[in-house]
Amino acid sequence: MSKLKSIALWAYVVAIMFPFFFLLLLSLSSDWRYPALLPEYFGLKNWVQVVGTESGLAYSFFISLVISLSVAVTATLSGFFISRYVSYHKKKGLLTMLTYFPYILAPVVFGACLSYYFLRIGIFGTTAGVIIAQFIIAFPYALIFFSSFWNEKIKNYENLVSTLGGNRWTTFTKVLLPMAKGLMMVCFFQTFLISWFEYGLTSIIGVGKVQTLTIKVFLFIKEANFYYGAMSCCLLIIPPVVLIYINKRFVFNKLI
Amino acid sequence: MFLEIENINKSFGDESVVIDLNVSLEQHKTLSILGKSGCGKTTMLKIIAGLVVPDSGSLSLDGRSMLEVEPAKRNIVYLYQEDLLFPHLNVFENIAFGLRIKKIGNVIVKSQVEEMIANLELEGQADKMPHQLSGGQRQRVSFGRAIITNPSLLLLDEPFGSLDAGTRKNMQGLFRRLAEKFSITSLFVTHDLKEAILMGDEIAMMESGNLKVYKDKMAFVEDSNTGVKEELTFWKEMMG
Structure with a gap:
């Protein structure tokens, strides 16, 4: 019973946290097109541009x-x-x-x-x-x-x-x-x-x-x-x- | 007389709440006032404290007319039924509040507050916050906070109304001792018959906005309106 509770709790936490995690993942990506499982670029490029003035x-x-x-x-x-x-x-x-x-x-x-x-x-x-x-x-x-x-x-x-x-x-x-x-x-x-x-x-x-x-x-x-x-x-x-x-x-x- | 109130009237709309109020009180004496809820006693006290403006009449304290004086400068402290301790201040700072307002030096504040804490029998409680105190302790701090400012007149509006019987009895004793030690002049409002008799040097009763001051306690006992006779008859019958 307690194991079931623990699984339910983790599922709940994951459901809550996933959108935030995915946003962070997207912000570090570029050129991520279907059907690629992973983005072509993954790094701080987007964030570096924030420090600059381009965006x-x-x-x-x-x-x-x-x-x-x-x-x-x-x-x-x-x-x-x-x-x-x-x-x-x-x-x-x-x-x-x-x-x-x-x-x-x-x-x-x-x-x-x-x-x-x-x-x-x-x-x-x-x-x-x-x-x-x-x-x-x-x-x-x-x-x-x-x-x-x-x-x-x-x-x-x-x-x-x-x-x-x-x-x-x-x-x-x-x-x-x-x-x-x-x-x-x-x-x-x-x-x-x-x-x-x-x-x-x-x-x-x-x-x-x-x-x-x-x-x-x-x-x-x-x-x-x-x-x-x-x-x-x-x-x-x-x-x-x-x-x-x-x-x-x-x-x-x-x-x- | 130290306190002289003459012909004070107050109405709210069509309702007369205080009618032709006349009171004289010597310095260092307590006048207890018996009255039921809604009889106008709180409005009367608020008029004396300057929190409510009367429609007519005069009020003087120690020969000085008070009606034009703002509450903060009357040196009349009004104590509510609720202790109204400041929840963000500990016992020491609650008691010291009035002295801090007057910008009295730290050394004097410390010695006066410590002395007051001893008089209130609250030793060891100085650092506690209000929520850590019992009802009786809270009311003691409330007394101390008022008395330490050395008010010319203390107005007490059913101060023990929310306390249990045992605590109430202790507080009555404490107040009598403090009143004597600090030579307090006060008006003590209560709806408790026994308390009215115990607490006052003089006694009065308020009914529908009219205050009747008795020449002595026997006159109060003899008056059938006060309920003392009924009470005596009840206990006599109980005792058989």
Whole structure:
């Protein structure tokens, strides 16, 4: 029975890991045509080209990091502070309902709606434009995420600090932010992922001028360049894996 | 009088929660207030602490009008039923919190907190985190955190409400000792009849937003509304 369990477990692990392994294999290959069992070339050629500028992948990786970090940091911080205002507001229900508005439309349709305004203010096809557009998607998520944090107990904490002689700054820096640290890390992680894998909105607002890694993956797949596609997928996986490790190491273990 | 409250009223919409509140209290005395849930006692305490703004009336502490003073500068500490210990700080730092806010030097903080820990009978617990403490220990830390700031007035909102009977009895004794040692002036709100009688130098009862302060404990016992007579009759009948 235990042997069967062990086999089932290994089969499960292999099924999960195989796509990642295959992506890595593809990224190291070229000229692999049917019916050849193995690729004609197997080595670091594709990866060396990443270091160079031929494919633009290194730049895409860098610009994706800049965009996602900007979106995650601003959405997490502003979401934390503004969700407090929303949660304690008399019209909390209405404000919360409005928070869901960006998710009613498909990202592509939402992007098309935004494009007029972005054109008018001159940020269409720019990195700043993509950051703002993605922020508009990530910020409501952060608002909804933090809404569960603000409750009667937290309000009591705030009042307690106040009667102990603390001002607003003390309340946030010494009590609320340390108490919300774990949640903030998780929110940062989630909003980073929202931005990192965003395609529809980025392709419309970026109009091909802002080529994030996710956009690149789709371009390579459209061009039937599987090797570069696989390589960009490998690059695409690295930051989320790092974030998952950080979250597991420093956040989830403490939350649980 | 040290604490003077005159004609304070508070309504939420059409509902009057505190009606014509009048209280006088000498320094270093405890006024215990008996009241059922929803009678307006928490709102009353929050008004005194500055957390709720009254519709009318006046409030002075040691001759100084308080209604215009923000909560952080009143030197009135409001303790909730829940201990509300900061989960990211250990026992030492929880107790030291008020002193740290006032930017008091480390040496003084250390000696005062260590003394307070001894007074709270929490020796050896300084490095523990709140989740490692029992309910009674948590409530002690909460007391220590408030008392160490030397508040002019301490407001206690059913502080032992969530404790079991044995721990509650110990905590009542501890509070009496601390109140005497640190010369605390306090309002002690409870819904427990016996606790109200035990804890207060003076006693009052709140009902539907109206506070009635008794001239002494006998007057409280004699009043049929307080429920003391009913309780006595019950026990007499039980004893046969």
